[in-house]
Amino acid sequence: MSRRALLCGLLLLSGCNLAPRYEPPPVAMADQFPSPETHGARAPELPWQDFFHDPVLRDLIGKALDNNRDLAAAAARIEQARAQFRIQQSQRLPSVNLGGSADRLRAAVSPAEDAPRVTVDSYAVQVGIPAFELDFWGRVANLSESARRQYLSTVEAERAFRLSLIANVAASYYAMRSAEEGIVLAQKSLDSRRETMELAQLRMDVGFTSSIDYNQSYTLVTQAETQLAQLKRGREQTLHLLQQFVGVPLPDPLPPSLPLEDTTQIAPLAPGLPSDLLNDRPDVRAAEERLRAANANIGAARALYFPTIALTGAAGYASDELSNLFSGPNHLWTFGVGATLPLLDWGRRRSQVELAQGQRNELEATYQSTVQNAFREVADGLSATQHNAEQIQAQIRTVEAQAALVTTAEDRYGVGLTPYLEVLDAERNHFAAEQTLLQLRASDLQDRVNLYAALGGGDLPPPQKTVASHDR
Missing domain, CATH: 2.20.200.10 (Outer membrane efflux proteins (OEP))
Structure with missing residues (x-):
C-alpha cells in the first residue's frame, strides 16, 4: 500500500462520527393558540424598553439587569461553560x-575498589x-461538540433568567402600586368612618339613637384600621422583594408613576403561532442545546469500542x-x-453507551415537556388577558352600584327608615369592591407581563464577553 493511499484512509477515518444523527424530537402541539387573535407586535421583536411605558418601572428593570446578583451568577456560569468548552476543544490539536x-x-569506571x-x-x-x-472515531470531536452545546445552553439559560427577572420586577412593581393605591382608598375610608363614628356618638349623647349605632360605627373604624395596617405591611414586604430583585437600595416612596387604570402603560402583543415558541423561548432553546450535547455524548461513548x-x-x-x-x-x-484496545472490561463500555442513551432519552422528554409548558403558559396568558378585561368591566359596574347603594342607605338612615347596620354593610361592601377592582387591574398588568415573558420577550443579549456562541 502506498503512502498516499494510507494517508487517504487515515483522513477518511478521521471524519468518522458515531453519534446518532440529530433530529428535533416531535412535540404534540396545536396549530393555533386557543384564543382570539390579538393585534400588536410579536414579543421577540419588541424590546422590553418599548413594552413598558412606565418610566419608573423601566428604570427599575434597567437597574435590576445591572445589579441583580443571581443574574451575575448566571453570567459567571456562562464564562465557566465557555472555558470548559475551550479546554475540551484544545484536545483536538496536538x-x-x-x-x-x-x-x-x-x-567509578569499574566495580573494583580502587577504580x-x-x-x-x-x-x-x-x-x-x-x-x-x-481522533479516527470522533470521540474527541463529539466531546468537544457536547461541551460547545453545554456552553450554548448556559447562554440561553442566562437569557431565560433575564426574561424571568424582568417579569418578576414588573410583577412586584405592580403589586406594590396596587398596595399603594389600596392604602389611599383605605385611608379615605378610615377618615370617612371616623367622621361617621363621631356623628353617631353625638346622636347617642343627645339621646337620638342608642349605643348600638355607635358601637357598629366603631366596629367599622377598627376594621378599616386593620385593613390599612395589612395593606401597609404588604406594601413594605413587596418593596423589600423589589429591592432584592433590583439589587440596590430604593427610595421610599418611589417616584410617582402611571395609575393602574391606565391600560396604555403596556404595549399590546400578537401571540403568533405555537411553532414560533421553538425559536423564541430561551428556555426551549436551552433544553434543545442540552439534548444535542447528550446526543454527542453517545458518539463519544460508542467510540470507546474502537x-x-x-x-x-x-x-x-x-x-x-x-x-x-x-x-x-x-x-x-x-x-x-x-x-x-481493552479486551475485557466487564461491560463497562456497554454501560457507558447505555448511560449516554438514557441521558439523551431523559433530556428528550425534558425538551418536549418544556415546549408543552411554553404552549400552556402562552395559552393561559391569552385567556387571562381576554377574561381580565371582562372582569374589570364587571367590577367597575359593581363599584358604581355599591357607591349608589351607600348613598341610598345613608339617606334612608338619615330619615330613620333603616337601622345603621344597613349603612355599615353598604360601606363595607363598597370598600371591598374598590379593593377588588385594584387587585384585578394589577393582576391584569401582571398577566400581560407574564404573557410577554411566555412569548419569549425581546432584546435580551447576553454580556459582551459571552456573545461568541460560534467558537469552535
Whole structure:
C-alpha cells in the first residue's frame, strides 16, 4: 500500500462520527393558540424598553439587569461553560512542549575498589508532542461538540433568567402600586368612618339613637384600621422583594408613576403561532442545546469500542558538552504511534453507551415537556388577558352600584327608615369592591407581563464577553 493511499484512509477515518444523527424530537402541539387573535407586535421583536411605558418601572428593570446578583451568577456560569468548552476543544490539536535538562554523573569506571572515578555531563533540549489521540472515531470531536452545546445552553439559560427577572420586577412593581393605591382608598375610608363614628356618638349623647349605632360605627373604624395596617405591611414586604430583585437600595416612596387604570402603560402583543415558541423561548432553546450535547455524548461513548491510537514525537539536541549542544551531530528525533484496545472490561463500555442513551432519552422528554409548558403558559396568558378585561368591566359596574347603594342607605338612615347596620354593610361592601377592582387591574398588568415573558420577550443579549456562541 502506498503512502498516499494510507494517508487517504487515515483522513477518511478521521471524519468518522458515531453519534446518532440529530433530529428535533416531535412535540404534540396545536396549530393555533386557543384564543382570539390579538393585534400588536410579536414579543421577540419588541424590546422590553418599548413594552413598558412606565418610566419608573423601566428604570427599575434597567437597574435590576445591572445589579441583580443571581443574574451575575448566571453570567459567571456562562464564562465557566465557555472555558470548559475551550479546554475540551484544545484536545483536538496536538500540544507542543519545550523541555531542557542538564545532568552531571560521578561514578567509578569499574566495580573494583580502587577504580578511578569519572564525571560525565549531559545536556539536552527538545521540542516534543506528548501522546496525542488521533481522533479516527470522533470521540474527541463529539466531546468537544457536547461541551460547545453545554456552553450554548448556559447562554440561553442566562437569557431565560433575564426574561424571568424582568417579569418578576414588573410583577412586584405592580403589586406594590396596587398596595399603594389600596392604602389611599383605605385611608379615605378610615377618615370617612371616623367622621361617621363621631356623628353617631353625638346622636347617642343627645339621646337620638342608642349605643348600638355607635358601637357598629366603631366596629367599622377598627376594621378599616386593620385593613390599612395589612395593606401597609404588604406594601413594605413587596418593596423589600423589589429591592432584592433590583439589587440596590430604593427610595421610599418611589417616584410617582402611571395609575393602574391606565391600560396604555403596556404595549399590546400578537401571540403568533405555537411553532414560533421553538425559536423564541430561551428556555426551549436551552433544553434543545442540552439534548444535542447528550446526543454527542453517545458518539463519544460508542467510540470507546474502537482502538485508541496515539501519536508521540520529539526532536532536539543532546550532548555531553554545552558548548557544542546545537551542532549537527547532536541532533536527534523520535516518532511513534501506539494503539490500545481493552479486551475485557466487564461491560463497562456497554454501560457507558447505555448511560449516554438514557441521558439523551431523559433530556428528550425534558425538551418536549418544556415546549408543552411554553404552549400552556402562552395559552393561559391569552385567556387571562381576554377574561381580565371582562372582569374589570364587571367590577367597575359593581363599584358604581355599591357607591349608589351607600348613598341610598345613608339617606334612608338619615330619615330613620333603616337601622345603621344597613349603612355599615353598604360601606363595607363598597370598600371591598374598590379593593377588588385594584387587585384585578394589577393582576391584569401582571398577566400581560407574564404573557410577554411566555412569548419569549425581546432584546435580551447576553454580556459582551459571552456573545461568541460560534467558537469552535
